[in-house]
Amino acid sequence: MRSLLLVISIIALVLGPALIAYGYTIKEVHAISWGLIVVGYTFFALVTVGATIVNSLYSVFGYKGPGEVLERNFKYGVWFAISAIIPAWLLILADLAKPLEGFFRIIVSFAFESRIYWMAVLYAILAILLVVELIYALRLGGGAKSKLTLGLAIAVLILLVDVLLASNLAQVFGSMVAVPGWIGIHMAVLFLAGAVIVGASGQALYISLYKWRDKSTLDYVTQFYSPILVLATLLYVFLLGWTIVTAWYSPAWISWGEIVRGAFATGFWVVEVLLGVVIAIALAAYALLRRNSIALMLTSVILFVVSLYRVYSLIVHHQSIALSPAGLPMILYYTPDAAEILMILGGFLVFLALLLLGTLLLPLGYEEKPRRLWIFK
Amino acid sequence: MVRLAHLWDMSRCVACMACVIACNSANFPEYMRSSNPNPQWSWLASNIKVWWISVGGRPRVLLTQCMQCDNAPCVKACPTKASHYDPKTGLVTIDYRLCIGCKACVVACPYGARWMDPESHMPNKCLGPECSSRIENGLKPVCVTVCPANARDFGDLDDPESSISRRVRESTTIRLREELGTKPRNVVVLRGG
Ligand code: SF4
Ligand code: SF4
Numbered sequence: 068m069r070s071l072l073l074v075i076s077i078i079a080l081v082l083g084p085a086l087i088a089y090g091y092t093i094k095e096v097h098a099i100s101w102g103l104i105v106v107g108y109t110f111f112a113l114v115t116v117g118a119t120i121v122n123s124l125y126s127v128f129g130y131k132g133p134g135e136v137l138e139r140n141f142k143y144g145v146w147f148a149i150s151a152i153i154p155a156w157l158l159i160l161a162d163l164a165k166p167l168e169g170f171f172r173i174i175v176s177f178a179f180e181s182r183i184y185w186m187a188v189l190y191a192i193l194a195i196l197l198v199v200e201l202i203y204a205l206r207l208g209g210g211a212k213s214k215l216t217l218g219l220a221i222a223v224l225i226l227l228v229d230v231l232l233a234s235n236l237a238q239v240f241g242s243m244v245a246v247p248g249w250i251g252i253h254m255a256v257l258f259l260a261g262a263v264i265v266g267a268s269g270q271a272l273y274i275s276l277y278k279w280r281d282k283s284t285l286d287y288v289t290q291f292y293s294p295i296l297v298l299a300t301l302l303y304v305f306l307l308g309w310t311i312v313t314a315w316y317s318p319a320w321i322s323w324g325e326i327v328r329g330a331f332a333t334g335f336w337v338v339e340v341l342l343g344v345v346i347a348i349a350l351a352a353y354a355l356l357r358r359n360s361i362a363l364m365l366t367s368v369i370l371f372v373v374s375l376y377r378v379y380s381l382i383v384h385h386q387s388i389a390l391s392p393a394g395l396p397m398i399l400y401y402t403p404d405a406a407e408i409l410m411i412l413g414g415f416l417v418f419l420a421l422l423l424l425g426t427l428l429l430p431l432g433y434e435e436k437p438r439r440l441w442i443f444k
Numbered sequence: 445m446v447r448l449a450h451l452w453d454m455s456r457c458v459a460c461m462a463c464v465i466a467c468n469s470a471n472f473p474e475y476m477r478s479s480n481p482n483p484q485w486s487w488l489a490s491n492i493k494v495w496w497i498s499v500g501g502r503p504r505v506l507l508t509q510c511m512q513c514d515n516a517p518c519v520k521a522c523p524t525k526a527s528h529y530d531p532k533t534g535l536v537t538i539d540y541r542l543c544i545g546c547k548a549c550v551v552a553c554p555y556g557a558r559w560m561d562p563e564s565h566m567p568n569k570c571l572g573p574e575c576s577s578r579i580e581n582g583l584k585p586v587c588v589t590v591c592p593a594n595a596r597d598f599g600d601l602d603d604p605e606s607s608i609s610r611r612v613r614e615s616t617t618i619r620l621r622e623e624l625g626t627k628p629r630n631v632v633v634l635r636g637g
Binding site: 242 | 455482483484485486493495506508511513516517519520521522523524525527542543544546547548550552554555558559561562564565566620621624625626
């Protein structure tokens with residue numbers, strides 16, 4: 068079984084980048100500039116940020132979670148974050164015209180005024196820190212020991228870079244005066260709350276799936292992640308409401324109005340509100356009260372998918388309705404093309420393949436220690 | 445200090461689109477073969493964008509191009525400094541050796557003045573290669589030269605003797621979407637002097 072899974076994950080790891088590369092060669096220009104590929108990139112970036120914030124509850128604040136579930140699964144949490152950052156990188160590079168020199172050109176430009184410049188810098192730092200944290204935790208084994216001074220210092224740095232990265236990513240959009248719907252200050256907090264939702268739901272699903280035979284762990288996972296998902300969703304609702312109220316009194320209403328009661332209203336009320344708030348909170352509350360891990364997994368799947376839609380709506384819908392140079396509303400029609408869909412599929416394949424490979428090859432279990440080549444099982 | 449800018453006189457423009465075609469044939473001759481080579485604007489490969497607006501219930505045309513903002517969002521957004529102020533002319537220019545095609549400048553521009561080349565996936569904007577070399581040689585851009593209604597001008601706003609400065613002085617003018625703080629240099633004449 069293990070060999071079969073290994074073969075599947077290696078095939079997926081080759082196929083994913085191949086799909087992204089093929090999509091790159093046939094991608095087209097659209098009426099809006101940042102489409103589905105940027106959505107995928109942002110989504111994976113938020114998964115990494117959210118997962119890292121959840122990890123920091125243990126690594127920075129020392130909270131071990133019910134039944135020490137957070138401590139015992141800490142290395143899985145770090146690997147989950149690393150697995151998401153790689154497809155994020157692949158997708159954003161593939162969105163460039165010159166992916167091979169993109170990162171280098173950005174770094175050597177010292178364009179301090181550009182938010183994208185800071186994204187590249189922060190991303191590079193976060194990726195390095197996450198790998199260092201993982202190797203450190205793998206080498207030490209267990210979880211509690213990573214609270215040693217060096218472990219704590221790495222964890223604090225990661226949390227800091229994480230918050231900066233999410234806020235800066237939000238400001239990549241929020242600083243664009245050309246798109247009124249991207250309200251700067253609100254974007255940052257929305258991104259942070261959204262990151263916690265998608266990071267926590269992804270982690271909950273990942274840990275529940277590989278521990279599906281371990282009843283007690285499933286129980287602790289349910290106790291730990293259900294309240295996080297409820298609280299983060301409530302926070303997101305508050306921030307979203309605040310954003311919409313602010314938009315009402317500003318030019319941002321031109322696109323927010325379409326989202327709340329216009330062309331995009333069905334998606335907003337059905338996907339974002341009904342599925343992502345009402346059903347998700349009800350299911351998560353049920354999971355917590357009844358210690359029902361299936362309900363938690365269902366909540367996690369729903370929130371993971373709804374988060375992708377939320378990012379799509381935040382990025383694409385606001386670009387679709389903007390103001391012309393005459394200050395009049397204009398509509399830009401956009402539908403993702405085959406190249407973009409292939410690239411997104413490629414990104415998800417890479418993500419899932421890395422999760423599987425890491426789980427199979429790395430000593431991520433609490434008691435496990437590396438035996439081969441410093442970091443492998 | 446030179447502050448080069450375009451002027452477009454709405455009251456003189458007869459909407460013949462000669463400037464749009466001239467921009468296309470001078471700056472993008474390789475795109476003359478296709479009928480829809482600027483998919484971003486669903487329009488001809490030209491750096492002049494055509495907007496149909498309604499004034500007092502009657503249709504009017506608004507022609508826009510890069511506004512040569514003094515506080516250009518595209519320059520700020522660019523992560524490689526490919527979009528920059530040309531040190532010689534002060535015009536917002538793209539250095540294609542540095543550009544990586546991230547499209548941040550296209551998203552950042554509140555005038556929709558940039559479009560992505562469907563083949564190279566690099567951004568285009570006014571001034572194109574032909575017009576840039578004309579300016580370096582002391583000539584005016586092609587759109588100004590071909591306009592049969594004298595609705596266009598180009599020159600130094602800081603030179604009181606230039607034709608553009610004189611026309612600005614003698615006309616009722618606006619600059620588009622100044623409320624965004626972009627400080628556009630380009631002038632739209634509502635009523636000519
Ligand atoms: S009009 Fe657009 S492309 Fe031109 S300088 Fe201003 S922001 Fe840049
Ligand atoms: S597309 Fe080129 S010019 Fe525009 S922001 Fe990106 S690197 Fe700069």
